[in-house]
Amino acid sequence: MNAIEKQLQLQLNRRMSYFLTLLIxxxxxxxxxxxxxxxxxxxxxxxxxxxxxxxxxxxxxxLLFNATTGGIPYLLIETMAIAFLGTIxxxxxxxxxxxxxxxxxxxxxxxxxxxLLLIIIRTIPAIxxxxxxxxxxxxxPFAGVFTMSLTSIGMxxxxxxxxxxxxxxxxxxxxxxxxxxxxxxxxxGIWPQLTALxxxxxxxxxxxxxxxxxxxxxxxxxxxxxxxxxxMNAYKWSEVGAILVGLILLILMVEYLxxxxxTKLVKG
Amino acid sequence: MQxxxxxxKKIVLPNGKEVLEKRSVMPLIWLLLFILTLLSIRITGFSLxxxxxxxxxxxxxxxxxxxxxxGYVTKLWQPLFDTIKMSLLGSxxxxxCALPIAMLAAANITKNKWxxxxxxxxxxxxxxxxxxxxxxxxxxxxxxxxxxxTIAIFLFTIAYVGKLLYEQIExxxxxxxEAMHSMGLSTIQAFRYAIMPQIxxxxxxxxxxxxxxxxxxxxxxxxxxxxxxxxxxxxxLGWRSYAxxxxxxxxxxxxxxxxxxxxxxxxxxxx
Numbered sequence: 001m002n003a004i005e006k007q008l009q010l011q012l013n014r015r016m017s018y019f020l021t022l023l024i025x026x027x028x029x030x031x032x033x034x035x036x037x038x039x040x041x042x043x044x045x046x047x048x049x050x051x052x053x054x055x056x057x058x059x060x061x062x063l064l065f066n067a068t069t070g071g072i073p074y075l076l077i078e079t080m081a082i083a084f085l086g087t088i089x090x091x092x093x094x095x096x097x098x099x100x101x102x103x104x105x106x107x108x109x110x111x112x113x114x115x116l117l118l119i120i121i122r123t124i125p126a127i128x129x130x131x132x133x134x135x136x137x138x139x140x141p142f143a144g145v146f147t148m149s150l151t152s153i154g155m156x157x158x159x160x161x162x163x164x165x166x167x168x169x170x171x172x173x174x175x176x177x178x179x180x181x182x183x184x185x186x187x188x189g190i191w192p193q194l195t196a197l198x199x200x201x202x203x204x205x206x207x208x209x210x211x212x213x214x215x216x217x218x219x220x221x222x223x224x225x226x227x228x229x230x231x232m233n234a235y236k237w238s239e240v241g242a243i244l245v246g247l248i249l250l251i252l253m254v255e256y257l258x259x260x261x262x263t264k265l266v267k268g
Numbered sequence: 269m270q271x272x273x274x275x276x277k278k279i280v281l282p283n284g285k286e287v288l289e290k291r292s293v294m295p296l297i298w299l300l301l302f303i304l305t306l307l308s309i310r311i312t313g314f315s316l317x318x319x320x321x322x323x324x325x326x327x328x329x330x331x332x333x334x335x336x337x338x339g340y341v342t343k344l345w346q347p348l349f350d351t352i353k354m355s356l357l358g359s360x361x362x363x364x365c366a367l368p369i370a371m372l373a374a375a376n377i378t379k380n381k382w383x384x385x386x387x388x389x390x391x392x393x394x395x396x397x398x399x400x401x402x403x404x405x406x407x408x409x410x411x412x413x414x415x416x417x418t419i420a421i422f423l424f425t426i427a428y429v430g431k432l433l434y435e436q437i438e439x440x441x442x443x444x445x446e447a448m449h450s451m452g453l454s455t456i457q458a459f460r461y462a463i464m465p466q467i468x469x470x471x472x473x474x475x476x477x478x479x480x481x482x483x484x485x486x487x488x489x490x491x492x493x494x495x496x497x498x499x500x501x502x503x504x505l506g507w508r509s510y511a512x513x514x515x516x517x518x519x520x521x522x523x524x525x526x527x528x529x530x531x532x533x534x535x536x537x538x539x
Contacts, residue, residue: 029360032353035414035495045409052405081308088305116525123524124517125488125498131505135325141312195294214398218491222312225400229492232404244397251396 055237056244064242072224072246079223080250082141082216083209086148091202094153098160105164122154126212130219141222148213152205159201167193200262207258210251333514340515344500348519351496352527354417354489355482362425363475369426370433376442377459388434394427399485403494414495421482421489425475432474436467469538476531476538483527487520 064072100106101114129150133143172189180188217225224247231239276288308314372378373387399420406416444462453461490498497516504512 025360028356032357032360035350035353035357036418045411049409052408078311081311084304085308085312085314088301119525119528120521123484123487123521125484125501125520127488127491127501127505128513128517132326132329135328136322137318142314142318145312145314211396211398214400215488218400228401229404232401232408244401247398248393248396252392255392255396 051235052237056241058238059241059245060238061242063239064246072243075224075227075243076246076250078141079213079225079247080210080254082144082148082221082223083206083213085145087152087202087206087209088149089145090149090152090156090205091198093149094156094160097153098157098164101157102161102164104167118154118157121150126151126215127219130216130221134219134221139220139222143219144213144216144221144223147216147219147221148209151212152209155208156201156205159204160198163194163197163201196265200265203258203262203265207251207255210254214247329510332510333517335511336514336518337509337511338515340512341519344497344516344519347490347495347497347500348523350414351486351490351498352483352523354414354496355421355479355486358418358421358486359425359475359479359482362422363429363471363478365422366426366430366433367471370430370437371459373430373434374437376438376440377455377463391427391430391434394423395431397423399424400488400492403489404492407493412493412495417486417489417494417496420494421486424485425478425482428478429471429474433467433471436470437463440466473535473538476535480524480528480531483524 067073097114097118101111101118103111106114126147129147130143133146137143137146167190171193172185175185175189213223214225214228216223217227217229220226224243228240228243228247231243276290279287279289281287369387369391373384373391375381375384378384378387402423403416403420406419407413410416410419440463445458448458448462449455486496487498487501490496490500491502493499497520501513501516504510504516
């Protein structure tokens with residue numbers, strides 16, 4: 001046996017674990033196939049699909065360039081405003097929660113309880129929040145703002161925590177050695193480390209919120225979701241096509257911009 | 269280039285040398301954010317007074333959710349498992365289909381620029397379409413039920429995993445791949461032995477993460493008739509039986525907690 005073969009044998013045998021993983025995933029896959037009921041597919045599914053596609057490819061251009069409050073441009077601006085304000089409110093609400101659930105800042109039990117709370121906040125569907133807030137504010141974009149902010153808190157604080165736990169402590173130590181006060185340490189030691197990364201996280205979440213904003217339409221919490229869903233339920237596919245064109249263009253634009261800004265923020 | 273608009277500050281050192289200090293753009297960014305916030309407040313009708321006076325209304329329904337209606341559990345198991353199955357099937361199938369699409373979209377594997385561009389465009393188009401809308405369209409085509417939800421989750425998973433995957437493939441170390449290519453292996457073979465081992469842990473971890481999110485997403489899809497526990501949630505909200513809603517939420521939170529902890533454990537092992 002030469003040296004190469006010896007080295008090869010030293011390597012862990014992963015075959016067994018690969019096989020087991022595949023087996024488990026395969027079994028779960030087969031188990032979940034039972035959820036597919038092919039018989040419920042309507043016979044004219046293909047025809048409906050064709051109608052939808054034709055409608056989507058012929059968007060209603062007058063609606064797309066309608067400048068009144070019922071037109072798509074205004075609805076898109078409203079959606080952006082909801083997502084923007086919701087993200088900002090959520091970003092502020094998430095900061096204390098993030099510090100409270102960072103295990104290098106507070107004791108372990110508190111961090112665990114706050115993490116559990118975050119999972120609960122994150123899991124409750126947006127529809128439920130929407131209904132709760134509509135009682136407070138009445139129907140409209142105002143309810144949407146708070147729904148967005150509550151649904152953003154979970155992910156925002158989870159990502160914040162990762163940043164907080166990666167804080168460079170040696171800077172703080174050297175500042176302490178220089179005789180800095182606590183406020184100075186926060187202002188010049190912690191703040192500069194956090195702002196850029198936090199901002200980048202918030203921009204990312206804004207991107208996601210803009211995408212999720214259609215959900216708000218289900219409960220009447222403003223934005224472009226409600227007209228979109230109404231148009232779909234009324235089978236007005238050219239209207240749906242127009243709204244989707246506007247929405248997709250907006251999202252692609254925001255995504256491009258936010259990617260540029262975020263790389264600039266993170267890389268400096 | 270936009271930074272040049274701001275004149276740098278001149279500092280004269282004691283030895284007479286001039287040093288230029290770049291101005292920070294942070295104040296400008298804060299100002300911009302502030303203006304945008306004010307505009308958004310105007311558009312959305314945000315008002316703190318309403319919030320202060322009526323915030324107690326928020327807890328009226330929330331209080332009715334506790335204690336949850338424990339007797340409702342027996343009816344929940346089937347839809348809950350439907351939701352899990354929906355997201356599992358959609359995630360696994362989507363993650364598998366994402367691999368070839370990501371290969372096509374990666375500029376360093378696919379030499380044809382147009383194919384790569386087209387695949388990237390399809391991926392971003394799929395990602396931009398809201399999942400809820402895909403589910404709604406799917407219910408029109410495939411009828412009400414879990415099938416529509418599975419399709420929506422499947423498409424979303426392809427888009428999400430596909431994008432992260434092609435970014436990873438493009439950042440991979442190409443040396444091994446080229447060496448194998450020059451030894452006469454086909455592109456697929458070289459991909460399998462040179463690139464797969466490098467991206468596999470990340471690929472699996474991304475797919476698991478996507479699955480976690482999908483479970484949460486699947487619970488909403490029922491709202492448009494795409495099956496699962498969302499259907500019952502919609503029903504209970506409509507009938508205002510908030511104790512039942514409380515029970516559904518409790519079950520959802522427990523399920524998501526279990527799935528997240530398990531998948532987080534595996535993701536940590538993978539990295």
